[in-house]
Amino acid sequence: MCGIIGYIGPRKASTILIEGLRRLEYRGYDSAGIATCHEGKIFVKKGAGKIDELVKKLNFSSLPGNIGIGHTRWATHGVPNDENAHPHLDCTGKIVVVHNGIIENFQELKDELIRKGHVFRSDTDTEVIAHLIEENLRITGNFEDAFRMSLLRLRGSYALVVMFADDPERLYIARKDSPLIIGVGNGEMFMASDIPAFLAYTRKAVFLDDGEYGVVSRDSFIIKDIVSGLPKQKEIHKIEWTLEMAEKGGYKHFMLKEIFEQPKAIKEAIYGNMKEVSKVAEAISKYDKIIITGMGTSYHAALVGKYLIQRLGKMPVIVEEASEFRYEYEDLLDKNSLVIAITQSGETADTVAAMKIAKARGATVIGIVNVVGSLATRIADMTLYTHAGPEIGVAATKTYTTQLVVLSLLSIELGKLIGIDVSEIEDTIPKLPELVDVSLKMNDKIEELARELNDKRDFFYIGRGINFPTALEGALKIKEIAYVHAEGLSAGELKHGPLALIEEGVPVVGIAPSGKTFEKMLSNIEEAKARGGLIISLGDDIKLHSVSDVFLRLPRVPEELAPITYIVPLQLLAYHLAVLKGHNPDRPRNLAKSVTVE
Numbered sequence: 001m002c003g004i005i006g007y008i009g010p011r012k013a014s015t016i017l018i019e020g021l022r023r024l025e026y027r028g029y030d031s032a033g034i035a036t037c038h039e040g041k042i043f044v045k046k047g048a049g050k051i052d053e054l055v056k057k058l059n060f061s062s063l064p065g066n067i068g069i070g071h072t073r074w075a076t077h078g079v080p081n082d083e084n085a086h087p088h089l090d091c092t093g094k095i096v097v098v099h100n101g102i103i104e105n106f107q108e109l110k111d112e113l114i115r116k117g118h119v120f121r122s123d124t125d126t127e128v129i130a131h132l133i134e135e136n137l138r139i140t141g142n143f144e145d146a147f148r149m150s151l152l153r154l155r156g157s158y159a160l161v162v163m164f165a166d167d168p169e170r171l172y173i174a175r176k177d178s179p180l181i182i183g184v185g186n187g188e189m190f191m192a193s194d195i196p197a198f199l200a201y202t203r204k205a206v207f208l209d210d211g212e213y214g215v216v217s218r219d220s221f222i223i224k225d226i227v228s229g230l231p232k233q234k235e236i237h238k239i240e241w242t243l244e245m246a247e248k249g250g251y252k253h254f255m256l257k258e259i260f261e262q263p264k265a266i267k268e269a270i271y272g273n274m275k276e277v278s279k280v281a282e283a284i285s286k287y288d289k290i291i292i293t294g295m296g297t298s299y300h301a302a303l304v305g306k307y308l309i310q311r312l313g314k315m316p317v318i319v320e321e322a323s324e325f326r327y328e329y330e331d332l333l334d335k336n337s338l339v340i341a342i343t344q345s346g347e348t349a350d351t352v353a354a355m356k357i358a359k360a361r362g363a364t365v366i367g368i369v370n371v372v373g374s375l376a377t378r379i380a381d382m383t384l385y386t387h388a389g390p391e392i393g394v395a396a397t398k399t400y401t402t403q404l405v406v407l408s409l410l411s412i413e414l415g416k417l418i419g420i421d422v423s424e425i426e427d428t429i430p431k432l433p434e435l436v437d438v439s440l441k442m443n444d445k446i447e448e449l450a451r452e453l454n455d456k457r458d459f460f461y462i463g464r465g466i467n468f469p470t471a472l473e474g475a476l477k478i479k480e481i482a483y484v485h486a487e488g489l490s491a492g493e494l495k496h497g498p499l500a501l502i503e504e505g506v507p508v509v510g511i512a513p514s515g516k517t518f519e520k521m522l523s524n525i526e527e528a529k530a531r532g533g534l535i536i537s538l539g540d541d542i543k544l545h546s547v548s549d550v551f552l553r554l555p556r557v558p559e560e561l562a563p564i565t566y567i568v569p570l571q572l573l574a575y576h577l578a579v580l581k582g583h584n585p586d587r588p589r590n591l592a593k594s595v596t597v598e
């Protein structure tokens with residue numbers, strides 16, 4: 001939920017840290033701070049507020065030194081205020097810590113440390129780490145030992161960067177259930193929660209695994225196992241993402257840029273998976289119990305995946321939110337189960353936990369992941385990457401459509417394995433980038449529509465079959481960034497209750513491509529119209545024109561691929577509504593990009 005960064009090298013640390021925090025701000029944006037070390041002294045500036053405001057107010061760049069740590073916060077323990085902002089110091093002011101995660105036994109540790117005379121200045125769980133290290137440093141007299149001893153006492157999740165005033169040539173880092181990556185530069189090292197934080201300086205990265213800690217200096221690093229204290233061999237990965245991919249490139253917001261990047265991202269997802277999918281499909285075909293899991297938008301992709309695999313692969317599929325899966329499926333899993341976990345970040349706590357449970361039960365786990373080297377990819381037996389590039393906007397857009405592309409490719413292969421005719425769908429796959437481009441060309445029309453809908457308080461999105469998840473996803477986008485109440489419903493469900501809510505002028509967005517359920521969708525739309533609903537329909541059949549107040553005509557595609565092209569106008573609608581309402585769609589309130597706590 002937070003972003004952390006560390007730097008050691010020849011440059012001015014504060015500049016690197018501020019720049020890195022700006023790139024990590026999507027992970028949390030209620031407070032921020034940095035600490036540097038110079039001539040044996042620690043300097044800290046921190047406060048509540050957005051980074052740009054704090055840069056002006058606190059003049060971060062005045063902090064001296066070539067080594068430092070930084071943090072952007074999304075509050076979990078303690079309200080967002082100046083005291084609770086990171087970095088946190090020990091009593092001596094010589095040990096400083098930034099942390100992403102939650103220390104579950106912090107109260108027990110805090111009570112113990114208070115009894116020993118430590119004075120706390122914040123309500124955070126993180127501050128106990130600084131005092132615990134101080135205590136252990138007193139006992140051991142050795143920085144690394146004190147750090148490791150402290151790690152052994154922590155329960156919960158953490159990515160940590162620790163700096164000692166009396167050891168100013170090294171940073172100490174550790175990870176458990178929260179991401180941490182070392183960017184390996186030339187005579188300099190970067191440590192961060194995510195790659196874009198250091199992409200301007202290096203594309204060489206080392207991913208820390210759970211249960212590892214490290215000691216990092218300008219030219220080298222050593223990674224060890226927290227429990228055994230033994231060194232571990234780590235591979236240096238070459239990152240394919242470019243800095244340009246992690247910048248706005250002339251767009252007003254990352255979200256808009258990412259929506260418009262979809263044709264390219266989809267192309268990468270198609271061609272990046274050509275070889276891999278058949279191998280994975282082969283593996284899947286050996287199972288008869290398939291469960292797909294994920295959270296939020298990735299859960300919606302899982303639902304589309306269910307329809308795809310059932311339709312083309314003729315295999316029954318269960319879909320469960322990872323947060324539910326963890327508690328309900330444990331006893332049902334065994335070595336005959338196959339679990340597909342979908343996660344953009346590869347770090348979502350619930351999804352990762354579900355994957356671990358599945359593995360522990362002997363199930364085979366396949367990940368569909370965007371972030372290379374993330375935790376999910378290291379748990380999964382096999383991983384298919386979405387190749388969408390970095391997604392900075394909190395709302396998932398291009399990572400959703402690329403997840404759908406991967407699931408479509410997989411289902412096509414499954415269909416082929418059992419002799420189903422998938423030729424029409426397969427032939428359409430290479431055309432998807434162009435087809436999505438047609439949806440993007442509606443941008444002006446959708447902006448105009450958003451203006452007309454700006455005063456509406458409730459939205460209903462309806463879809464059937466494989467486009468029921470499109471309704472859910474369309475509604476989620478509008479809730480999370482425009483802060484407007486929206487419900488995604490299966491159109492069949494409308495008459496069983498929700499129709500009572502449709503009255504004069506209530507927007508009803510009908511997702512109605514040609515296919516199995518078109519006629520039924522048409523009659524559901526008519527029902528809503530008859531109750532006074534303001535009908536916005538998306539489809540390719542002209543019959544929709546007469547029943548709609550606004551008809552967004554999209555190119556005809558095989559119904560199985562419609563979730564990819566039909567979600568795009570709905571992403572744009574949510575984006576424009578958010579902007580019209582004066583919200584920043586990249587950083588919706590109360591939300592962070594990676595939900596690394598449960």
Ligand code: F6R
Pocket residue numbers: 294295296297298299342343344345346347348351394395396397476480593594595
């Ligand atoms: C919504 C959104 C979230 C994520 C969810 C899972 O736009 O982005 O609902 O989809 O938090 O995240 P990942 O896919 O990283 O596991």
